[in-house]
Amino acid sequence: MSRAMMAAIFRLSILFLSTALFSCAAPDDTTSSASEPADSGWTSLFDGVSLANWSVTNFGGEGAVKAEQGWILLERGEDLTGITWTGPELPRSGYELELEAARLGGNDFFCGLTFPVGDGYATLILGGWGGTVVGLSSIDGRDASENETTRAVVFENGRWYAIRLRVSPTRIEAWIDGEGMVGVDTPGRVFSVRPEVRLSRPLGIASWRTRAGLRGIRFREIRFR
Numbered sequence: 001m002s003r004a005m006m007a008a009i010f011r012l013s014i015l016f017l018s019t020a021l022f023s024c025a026a027p028d029d030t031t032s033s034a035s036e037p038a039d040s041g042w043t044s045l046f047d048g049v050s051l052a053n054w055s056v057t058n059f060g061g062e063g064a065v066k067a068e069q070g071w072i073l074l075e076r077g078e079d080l081t082g083i084t085w086t087g088p089e090l091p092r093s094g095y096e097l098e099l100e101a102a103r104l105g106g107n108d109f110f111c112g113l114t115f116p117v118g119d120g121y122a123t124l125i126l127g128g129w130g131g132t133v134v135g136l137s138s139i140d141g142r143d144a145s146e147n148e149t150t151r152a153v154v155f156e157n158g159r160w161y162a163i164r165l166r167v168s169p170t171r172i173e174a175w176i177d178g179e180g181m182v183g184v185d186t187p188g189r190v191f192s193v194r195p196e197v198r199l200s201r202p203l204g205i206a207s208w209r210t211r212a213g214l215r216g217i218r219f220r221e222i223r224f225r
Contacts, residue, residue, distance in 0.1 A: 042098075045085070046072065046217040053087030057199050057206060071215035074207045076106055080196060082206025083214075090203060091221060092116045097165045099205070099217040103157050106210030107131040110155070114200035117167050120191040121201050124165055124174050124182065127155045128208065134181050136172065138192050149182045160213070168224055 045053065048070045056065045063075030065083060074081040103110035109128040114121055123137045125144040134151040135144030144150060153176070155161070164175045174182035193201065200206055205214055 042218045042220045044218045045087070046215070048215075051083065053085065054083045055086050057082040057084045057204060059196075059199060059206075063211075071213050073104075074205075074210075074212040074214065076209055076211045077207070079209055080112075080206050081212075082112070082197075082200055082204055084200055085203035090116065090219065092118055093167050093169045094223060095167055095219060095221050097163075097203075097217075097219050099163050100160045100215050101126065101163060101205075102160045102213040103127060103155055103207075104211040104213055105157065106207075106212075108208040108210045109133075110207050110210050110212035111161075111163065111214070112197055112200070112206040112208065113163065113165060114193055114197055114202075114204045114206070115165060115167065116202050117172060117191050118186060121193050122172065122191040123193050123197055123200070124163075126161070126163070126176070127153070127210075131155065134176070136174075136182055136184065136191075137194050139184065140190050141192070143194060149184055151181055153181075160215070166222075168222075 049067060051065070051067050051072070056062065057080070059077065059080040059082065061078040063077035063081040065075070065081065066073045072083065097113070097115060101111035108131060109125050111126040113124040115124070122139070125137055126134055129145050132152045132154060133145050134153050135147065135149040137143040139147045139149070162177050166173045170186055172182060172184050172186060173180070197204070197206055
């Protein structure tokens with residue numbers, strides 16, 4: 001092999017390695033904040049075997065809820081089935097939430113994550129309005145199907161999806177499997193929840209006419225530089 005060819009192969013190898021390292025350094029946080037949070041420890045909100053610090057949300061018509069073998073099963077309800085946090089009060093900004101969720105049956109949202117933000121609340125919807133809508137309900141009175149956070153995502157039944165939510169003093173962001181889905185500035189906006197999920201406040205997770213699984217629910221406070 002000539003020296004010229006060896007040099008060309010070496011340059012290509014360096015380029016490939018640099019690209020690989022860059023792509024692995026962080027998810028495609030297309031909605032990332034101007035200031036990133038400092039490191040902080042995570043606290044699990046689910047012990048893997050019980051509903052300690054959670055209650056089954058009394059929506060009326062809800063399906064059965066079971067906690068066993070490391071995950072929570074939400075059976076299909078008419079219309080909603082979910083759990084609501086009853087543990088220590090959580091902050092209204094400066095925090096992150098993570099969990100994994102799966103749609104096990106049905107064709108509507110399998111994760112409606114209601115959370116506090118500033119003086120109000122909002123719900124991150126995965127798979128609503130017939131199975132594909134992702135977004136926040138509600139912003140200035142417009143729900144997840146009609147505001148700037150609306151996205152269409154095809155979800156596979158039986159697959160676990162990693163969800164990350166970040167609420168900073170000025171922004172709400174959300175990722176699914178590391179891909180940025182939601183990024184909206186909060187100053188001057190009004191955040192609220194649809195009447196159907198008011199019982200999910202202050203923190204809750206619900207599904208709509210859908211059998212769903214939840215696991216790995218955890219929380220951390222963060223501070224922004």
